[in-house]
Amino acid sequence: MLKARVFLWFLTIEILLLIILYLHSHFMVGLRQREVYGKRQLVRELTLTDLALFTEARYTRHLSQADMFTPFQDFPSSLDHFPAGSIVEPSYRKHTGE
Amino acid sequence: MIKHYRILEYALSSLLRRKYKNLALFLIYTLIVGVLSSVMFLTHSLKSEALKVFIDAPELIVQRLSGGRHELIPLGYADLIESIPGVATVQPRYWGYYYDPNTGGNYTIMARTTSAELDLITGTMPQEGQCAVGKGVAQARQLDINDIMFFTLGSEQKLMLKVVGIFTANSSILTNDLVIMDKNDLLRFFALDKDKATDLMVKVNNEMEINTITNKIKRTLPDTRPITRSEILRTYENVFNWRGGMALVMFCGTLLAFFIFAWDKATGLSAEERQEIGILKAIGWETSDVLTLKFWEAMVISLSSFLSGVILGYVHVFYFGGTIFDPFLKGWSILLPPFDPIPYIDIYQVVVIFFLTVVPYLASTIIPSWKAAIADPDTIMR
Structure with a gap:
């Protein structure tokens, strides 16, 4: 029964590790709360509206401020030539056609 | 219980007989689940962070459209908006983009x-003739505090x-590509009219009235x-919903790879595996025992x-900040913020990964085994 015992130990260690990581995530969220407050202060004071994730085009840099038609901004039916345009969805306004 | 324990022992021996194949299976399977969970963890973390910090974003931004495009807004519009009941203040925002030819950012x-x-700033906020920059800009231009930053837009506009x-x-x-400067410097550099702003930021007295105020602004100023x-x-x-956009692109690829892999298993057992089931049946194993064995084999993997x-x-x-997604997320951007996401975990997503990966694999292993187990042992062994 050695193999089964080794396997069950392996499984137990993995589950324990996952529990530790879950607890770690909770601990880190609490620990970095101050950082979140700092970011909220930046957003409030600098009047920021978007994350600086994709800086290659204005409609990917400011996702929430983009014009509704920006994927085709160069000429009608032109394909989006920025890679980020293919991995971000149109904003909510465009999505619902509001 | 002891029966299951013995069958588990047998299942492990059986898996070890084909150890290289099963080890490869374990590694591929782990990698697929690893990529899927990375996508989910990263997108959920970015989404949670965005939702937490943009709680303090401006209540209402008013842009002007001209010819269907975003256009500078006259400051006179601010007075019109301010006269709408319920509006507390209207503040102009001045901003724009600058392509840096030196770094391509x-x-x-x-x-x-x-x-x-x-x-979250080292140093101070800028006055006229000064600027504050994001970490990405500072690194790209190798800037430190008290250094001089040079901007140019042709021969006339220099700063x-x-x-x-x-x-x-x-x-x-939030700030990787940001350059904050005084309003007068910005107006001079971009050669903007003094009576225009990029957009207007509106504060309202009662947040419940925001939709009414929005409609009034649209009616008063249709452009x-x-x-x-x-x-x-x-x-x-x-944007960071795992069922769409960025996540879906990465998610679909790995999920499809997994389904091909599970389908390959489901389409049939190898001759060796069939023979093993036949022998077990011939020496007296019940169909349910064979299925229990296959269940444990699949469960172990x-x-x-x-x-x-x-x-x-x-x-x-x-x-590691999701390093394998770096080239993918970066696209053509020169400035990509280093990812150090706050570990917001959603248990629901882990359960989704479990049901998307473990359950199809179990089904694809047990169903062909069940088909083999209900057949005559003599026929299978031949």
């Missing part, structure tokens, strides 16, 4: 809107500013486009791969 230039001291503040690395997700804070929040909720994959995903995203 795009910077977001913003005029300072506050004189408050900020927590030299002293760097007095650098936003800290942990704020990079404007108001964007509310809730729309900003919904945008980020959608899938459960251990699932757990290892989730651990791998967590470590990859929250300890």
